[in-house]
Structures are given as structure tokens and as C-alpha cells.
């Protein structure tokens with residue numbers, strides 16, 4: 001059977017990377033996508049950091065299943081992710097909400113985990129994380145939210161509380177949708 005793209009989406013600071021890490025620990029069978037990003041490496045995400053020129057060359061060479069721009073950065077999901085899904089593996093990735101309609105066209109099966117938390121919780125988490133400064137945090141919080149596409153299964157998870165609660169909800173969503 002086909003695997004699935006588990007697309008983890010939601011506003012900046014909601015905890016997408018944190019939940020992905022917890023899910024990967026709980027489900028070692030999941031393949032965690034290593035995104036290619038034009039941002040210097042930092043400890044918040046195990047991405048592959050590249051220059052804008054390198055990103056363009058990879059894109060032109062067809063290295064990405066998905067690529068998009070946000071927050072002045074370029075992001076790519078390596079083509080390997082589609083190959084794994086076709087081979088039957090579930091792969092999990094942090095995606096832009098704006099990209100979901102494209103992702104549904106590229107991947108044969110998509111399950112969306114849509115995370116939310118109150119604006120003041122997001123602001124506090126982004127401040128505490130310390131990766132961006134104040135003006136960039138304000139820009140991230142003001143980002144417009146496109147509606148969820150109708151064509152894929154969407155599971156809403158409130159990550160405003162303890163991570164363990166969200167992890168339990170996400171694990172349950174993953175196993176419930178497994179045979180859909």
C-alpha cells in the first residue's frame with residue numbers, strides 16, 4: 001500500500017518541529033523529511049542549509065518534490081520523500097499552509113496535522129526560542145492564513161497545552177488514518 005505524506009502545518013511558533021521530533025521518537029518507522037532551507041543551520045531543525053545559488057541549482061536540477069518561499073527564505077522538500085511514499089512509507093514534514101494544494105497534487109496520499117495555539121502563546125514561544133528578533137516575530141505572527149484545502153484529511157490539534165497531549169492526539173490520528 002501507498003505511504004502518506006504527514007503534513008504538519010500551523011503558524012510560526014506553534015510547535016511543528018517540536019511535535020515532528022516527538023512523533024519521530026515515538027514512531028521510528030516514520031521518515032522525517034530533512035528540508036533544504038536558505039537559512040544558516042541552527043539547533044531548532046535538522047535541515048540542510050544552502051545558499052540561494054545552491055537552492056536555485058537544486059531546484060533547476062529537479063531535486064525538490066515541493067519548494068516554496070516564506071519569511072524571506074526558500075524551502076525545499078527533497079524528491080526522495082515522494083519515492084518513499086510510493087514505496088509504502090509514511091513521511092512527515094513541516095510545510096507551509098499555502099503549499100497544501102500543491103502537496104496534494106504531488107503526493108498520492110496526504111494527511112494534514114493542523115496545529116493551533118492562542119496568539120499570545122505563539123508570541124511567547126517565538127520570543128523564548130530566540131531564533132528571530134522582535135520585528136521578524138511580529139511579521140511572522142501577522143502572516144495571513146489561507147483556508148485548509150477540502151481534498152485531504154485534516155486533523156486539528158490544539159498545541160496550546162502540554163506537548164504530551166498533542167503527541168497523543170497526533171499518534172491517534174496517524175493510526176486511525178492508516179488504512180483509510
Ligand SMILES: Nc1ncnc2c1ncn2[C@@H]1O[C@H](COP(=O)(O)OP(=O)(O)OP(=O)(O)O)[C@@H](O)[C@H]1O
Pocket residue numbers: 010011012013014015016017018019044094125126128129159160161162163164166
Ligand atoms: N506544547 C508545547 N508547550 C510548550 N512549549 C512548546 C510546545 N510546543 C513547542 N514549544 C516550544 O515553542 C517553540 C516553537 O516551537 P517550534 O520551533 O517547534 O515551532 P514551529 O511551529 O516549528 O515554528 P516555525 O514555523 O517558526 O519553525 C520552541 O521553543 C518549542 O520548544
Ligand SMILES: O=P(O)(O)OC[C@H]1O[C@H](OP(=O)(O)O)[C@H](O)[C@@H]1O
Pocket residue numbers: 009010011012070071073075094095096097098099143
Ligand atoms: O505561514 P505558512 O505559510 O503556513 O508557513 C510558512 C513557513 O513557516 C514556517 O517556516 P520556518 O520553519 O519558521 O522557517 C513553516 O515551516 C513554513 O515553511
